Amino acid sequence: MSTPSEIPWDDLRAAAVEATTRAYAPYSNFHVGAAGLVDDGRIITGCNVENVSYGLGLCAECGLVSALHATGGGRLVAVVTVSGSGAPVVPCGRCRQLLLEQGGPECLVDGDGTIRTVAELLPGGFDTDRLAEG
Numbered sequence: 001m002s003t004p005s006e007i008p009w010d011d012l013r014a015a016a017v018e019a020t021t022r023a024y025a026p027y028s029n030f031h032v033g034a035a036g037l038v039d040d041g042r043i044i045t046g047c048n049v050e051n052v053s054y055g056l057g058l059c060a061e062c063g064l065v066s067a068l069h070a071t072g073g074g075r076l077v078a079v080v081t082v083s084g085s086g087a088p089v090v091p092c093g094r095c096r097q098l099l100l101e102q103g104g105p106e107c108l109v110d111g112d113g114t115i116r117t118v119a120e121l122l123p124g125g126f127d128t129d130r131l132a133e134g
């Protein structure tokens, strides 16, 4: 587990802002970029990709999770999400569940200027322990 002071937040924020420039958001015009630090040290990014069938749009964090696996896998240690203006974006509910799967409850998230863990953003999240209980 990393402490917040060990995370290169400025590098993550810069990567997330850059990712917003590749967002495809013609319907909301809300361009989102996400950047993640992986446990092997690499920084990966994702951007939102919308669809004319609005409900099919993909959040930036979805792209981030895809990039995680497409570039070698690993665990997310910290995530930053921003809008096109560089303002922080707090991950939506679905994306909190995605981050729980790929980073675990201790993954750090700077979504709105306050650093929180995924466990704080998604208390009682559905995880593999709960699947086993079934």
Ligand code: THU
Pocket: 025, 028, 030, 032, 047, 048, 049, 050, 057, 058, 059, 060, 061, 081, 089, 090, 091, 092, 095
């Ligand atoms: N969006 C994200 O990419 N991540 C979030 O956590 C919140 C919302 C996107 C989805 C949609 O393309 C746009 O922001 C407006 O909701």
